[in-house]
Amino acid sequence: WFEEGRGGKLSERFPATGIIFRQVPPTYELDWHPAPRRQYIINLDAGVEITASDGEARIIGAGEVVLVEDISGKGHLSKAINAQIRHCIFVPVE
Secondary structure (H helix, E strand, O other): OOOOOOOOEEOOOOOOOOOHHHHHHOEEEEEEEEOOOOOEEEEEOEEEEEEEOOOEEEEEEOEEEEEEOOOOOOOEEEEEEEOOOOOEEEEOOO
């Protein structure tokens, strides 16, 4: 942690170029694709399963944050889990 005080712990400030809100349908399943940009994805209320190009699959749950950086090449697979609508926030970074 970068800073700690009466209000809790804070990370350092990370650069960002905006914020994007997204609603993803419960049937969401995308074939191989690179990320459109380096960005943090913050899942608000549901998770997503991500499979990297090396075959490693991981569930990013509600409340979790992931930095996606695979902006070239094969990219990754992504699909909804538990047939839930997912609300998430994208925070593009330079």
